[in-house]
Amino acid sequence: MKPLETVPPEANSPASSVPDSIPRDIVRPNLDPNAPSGVRKFYKYIKIFRVTLVERMTYRGDFLLGTFLRFVPMATTVLLWKSIYDSSGRKSLGGFTYRQMIAYLLLTHISRMFSSMPGLAGGIARDIRDGTLKKYLLQPLDMIGYLISYRAAHKAAYITTSAFPYAIIFWICRSFFDVPSWTTIPAYAVSLALAFVVGFAFEACVGMIGFWFLEVTSLLYIVMTLNFFISGHMLPLDLLPRFWANLLESLPFQYMAYFPAIVFQEKIQGAALVRGLALEAFWACFFVVLARVLYARGLRRYGAYGG
Amino acid sequence: MAIIEADGLSKTYRVFQKREGVLGALRGLFHREYKEVRAVDRVSFTIEPGEMVAFLGPNGAGKTTTLKMLSGLIDPSSGSASVLGFTPWKRDDAFRRRFALVMGQKNQLWWDLPASDSFMLHKEIYSIPEAQFQSTLDELTELLEVKHLTRQAVRELSLGERMKMELIAALLHQPSVLLLDEPTIGLDVVAQVRIQNCLREYHKRRGVTVILTSHYMRDVEALCDRVLVITRGKLVYDGLLSGIHDRFAGMKLVRLEFFESVPEGLERYGEISRIEGPVVDLKVDRDRVAEALGAILDGHAVADLSVQDPPLEQVIARVFEEGRSDHEAA
Numbered sequence: 001m002k003p004l005e006t007v008p009p010e011a012n013s014p015a016s017s018v019p020d021s022i023p024r025d026i027v028r029p030n031l032d033p034n035a036p037s038g039v040r041k042f043y044k045y046i047k048i049f050r051v052t053l054v055e056r057m058t059y060r061g062d063f064l065l066g067t068f069l070r071f072v073p074m075a076t077t078v079l080l081w082k083s084i085y086d087s088s089g090r091k092s093l094g095g096f097t098y099r100q101m102i103a104y105l106l107l108t109h110i111s112r113m114f115s116s117m118p119g120l121a122g123g124i125a126r127d128i129r130d131g132t133l134k135k136y137l138l139q140p141l142d143m144i145g146y147l148i149s150y151r152a153a154h155k156a157a158y159i160t161t162s163a164f165p166y167a168i169i170f171w172i173c174r175s176f177f178d179v180p181s182w183t184t185i186p187a188y189a190v191s192l193a194l195a196f197v198v199g200f201a202f203e204a205c206v207g208m209i210g211f212w213f214l215e216v217t218s219l220l221y222i223v224m225t226l227n228f229f230i231s232g233h234m235l236p237l238d239l240l241p242r243f244w245a246n247l248l249e250s251l252p253f254q255y256m257a258y259f260p261a262i263v264f265q266e267k268i269q270g271a272a273l274v275r276g277l278a279l280e281a282f283w284a285c286f287f288v289v290l291a292r293v294l295y296a297r298g299l300r301r302y303g304a305y306g307g
Numbered sequence: 308m309a310i311i312e313a314d315g316l317s318k319t320y321r322v323f324q325k326r327e328g329v330l331g332a333l334r335g336l337f338h339r340e341y342k343e344v345r346a347v348d349r350v351s352f353t354i355e356p357g358e359m360v361a362f363l364g365p366n367g368a369g370k371t372t373t374l375k376m377l378s379g380l381i382d383p384s385s386g387s388a389s390v391l392g393f394t395p396w397k398r399d400d401a402f403r404r405r406f407a408l409v410m411g412q413k414n415q416l417w418w419d420l421p422a423s424d425s426f427m428l429h430k431e432i433y434s435i436p437e438a439q440f441q442s443t444l445d446e447l448t449e450l451l452e453v454k455h456l457t458r459q460a461v462r463e464l465s466l467g468e469r470m471k472m473e474l475i476a477a478l479l480h481q482p483s484v485l486l487l488d489e490p491t492i493g494l495d496v497v498a499q500v501r502i503q504n505c506l507r508e509y510h511k512r513r514g515v516t517v518i519l520t521s522h523y524m525r526d527v528e529a530l531c532d533r534v535l536v537i538t539r540g541k542l543v544y545d546g547l548l549s550g551i552h553d554r555f556a557g558m559k560l561v562r563l564e565f566f567e568s569v570p571e572g573l574e575r576y577g578e579i580s581r582i583e584g585p586v587v588d589l590k591v592d593r594d595r596v597a598e599a600l601g602a603i604l605d606g607h608a609v610a611d612l613s614v615q616d617p618p619l620e621q622v623i624a625r626v627f628e629e630g631r632s633d634h635e636a637a
Contacts, residue, residue, distance in 0.1 A: 047431035051424065135415055137380050138408050140400040141432050303382040303396060 044141075045149040052153035066162075070109070071169050078102055094238035100265060101236070103176040106169075107261035108233050113159060114192045115199030115231075115256035117151060121223075124207025125216045133302070144204060144291060151200055184266055187273055191260040194280045198255045201287030208291065211298030232258025252283035309353035310484060310516050311377065315386035317540075318347040318372050346372040348540035349386065354518070356483075359510055361527040361548070362520040364537035365627040370520040373537070374486050377518070378408040390484055404433055407477035411489040415473060416461045422472040423457040426479060433480035440479065447475045450505045467498030474502065478509065487519045491526055503529045524620045538627055552616040555626045559596050561589040563603065564611040576603065585610070590617075 085091075085098040096104060124147070127133045136143040170177070180188070206223055210216050228234055231253040237245050248254060259276060262268050268276055324340040326332060347369040354360055362370040375381045377388060379395035379402070388395060393402035409415075416425045430440045448454040451471040461469060470490065477485065487506075491499040507530060510517060521527055527534065527548065534551065536544035544554060558577065563569075565585045573579060576599035577591035591599050596614060603609065616622075 044431040044434065048428065051428055131413060134380055134413065137398060138378060138403065138415075139429075139432050140403040303380070 045145050048146060048149040049153045049156075052150050053157055068165050068169075074106070077105055081105075094236055094240075095267070096236055096238065099176045100178075102173070103178075104236055104261050104265060106173060106176070107264050108257040110166075110264075111192065111195055111257045111260040112233060113162075114155065114260070115195040117199050117203040120147070120151065120200070120203040121207035121220055122217065124204060125210030125220075128210040128298070128302070129214060137299070144295060147204065148200055152196075155196060178265070180264055180266055184264065184269075187277065188260060188264045190277055191255070191263045191280060194277070194284050195255055195260050197284040198252060198280065198287060201284065201291050202252070202256075204291040205287055205294055208294035208298050211294070211301055227253055227256065230254075231256040232261070236262070252287070255280045255283060308356075309389075310356040310358075311352075311354040311388075311390050311518070313353075313373070313377070313386070313388045314351050316347055316350045316373065316376060316383050316388055317345070317385045318369075318376060318381065319384040320344045320346055345540050347376070347383075347537075350537070350540075350542045351386075352535055352542065352545055354516060356516055357510075357514040358533060359517040359519070359531045361531040361534045362518060362537060363527065363534050363623060364520075368537045368627075369540040370537055371488055374408065374488050374518065374520065378406065378486055379403075380408075404480060405482055406484040406486065407480070407482040408486045409473055409477045409488065409490055411470065411487075411492040414461075414469070416469070416476060418462050419460055421458045421460055422464075422476070425461070425472075425476055426457070429476055429479050435480055439481070443479055443481060444475070447478055447505075447509075450508055451475065451501060467494050467501075470494060470498070470502065471505075474505065478515075481513065481515075483515060485515050485517045487517065487521075489521055490519070491521060491523055499523065499525065500529075506530060524623065528619065536623075536626055538629075543626065548619075551619065551622055551626075553593075556593070556617050556622040558590045558592055558617065560615045560617055561591050561596065561600070562613045562615070563587050563589065563609055566608040566610050570607050573603070 081098065081101050085093070085101075091097060093101070124143075133143070135141070136146065206220065207216075209219065213219075230248050230251065232248070233256075237248050237254060237258050239245075240248065249258075259268075259280060263273065263276070320343070321341045322344050324342050326334060326340075350369070350373060362373065364370050372381070376383050377390055377395055379398045382396040391402060391405055393399055395402065416422055417428075426440075426444060429435070430437075435443075448457060451474065453468060453471050453475070456464060456468055456472075461472065464472065474490065490506075491502055494502070503526060506517065506519075509515065510530075517530075519526065519530060532548055533546065534544070534548050535542060536551070544551065546554070560580075561577070563586070565587075568585055569582055569587045573587060573589060576595070577589045579587060580590055581588040589599075600612070600614075
């Protein structure tokens, strides 16, 4: 008698025979009818901006309260500077009168509204460490382009929702301000827009360090604390000894707080203003390029070691 | 023409050897010791368009590393690969728009947003035309029966539901190549079967080329004809799933039911693994099956008999074990 046919237990209709529907020319690089070209390529980043904006607007109540609370410490700052001026017996310190000093400190809040990027560097470092970075490698999506759209949306949402409380606060403090001339306003707007780019690209560069070091939180803390001082957020750079003032004014950090404020106050005008804006534009480009280079190098390292 | 080609693909990691204790850590600051780990060792294979292939291997065998190289996440230490005519680790946009990688243990969706928002974002990222986006989405949500869940925040979904959403997100741009790294890990049997069915159906409709790694033989048996077995970074088998038995399982399972009680002396045909009443299970060497059955049928009154391959899981487990002991001996 012949042995019986063997019946493997797993014979439950596997379906992986090649279907006929496959086009023969499937292995060809340029078979891509949906490939975007030119301006269309940037369209997705605008879309990311819109999606994020919608998401962020749901937190508008939070913004409103946060903005008011942010200015509570200002009351003590005003009193502090009042006593400093009174006890010094001088009308101006570092070229700032008492009124100008308070206006300056309020204006740095506006500068920081554009240039501060809470959590950007830490977020990049975390994405690298926990592998979320893969998303940008697998999808036709540029990480820096994505993050800048995302941040721009954050800022837009934040600025629109906090415009009202800011208006109230500035109206209360109106006696401290001199109204700038109409030609200053566009220069101020440019300096703020560039402050956003400088702030973004600088923090992005710091975040890229995560490619080389696993733990960056303490480094971030140092950088951010230092930045509070050297950007002029705490006090105008002019108050420092000449050497330090010169040094800090030649560094890029002043564009994140000091520079836009003094543009509004018309302490820098004419050729010096144009030169200042040009330098700010230079630093913006510098950090964008640096962030790109660090990203490209980081990815090479990631490809070789990590994954 | 092959859609995926790997030629001598190797990946060596340099792993930092941490010393024990405080002193060791201090010494490590000045003199670091590294160990070279060959995660993937000269792996070569080709896959034709429309195939569904399984990568099998124990943990740490190099399956995921191979998938990472094929998807361009990491570059190889040596060797070459081509997917859809591209070198994956160059990460051309044109390449990235035509493949997808789904990792069962990694989340690609936005945690706090409903899946539909992630889908919308994918539509923009991949520039999917509106009509195609809608029809693909409808098709997939129907296949996976999750239409009612797309407006719910992803973090509120169950593991199975989330995996289905991941799969939808990965297929929205209609990739030609789909790499799946343990897509059913941790899922219950119902969800596993649902995902298997979806993959099978989608494969039938679109002819997508699929590489799948899984620890569940059920996935592999349901979906793939062809398997690549990797142990210790080396490709040890490339062929039909059914061929694994011929190659690795030295024996067959013979079940005999006698009219009376089980006779003595069956040991000489093979190992007795179970006796229950008049039924006996015998493990018989593959090439002796015919001879053994002939002898038994001649000598005894047999009521019923069947010959089966041993369960695939057991065979695979043995292959993995052999790979391990080979390595340790070397």
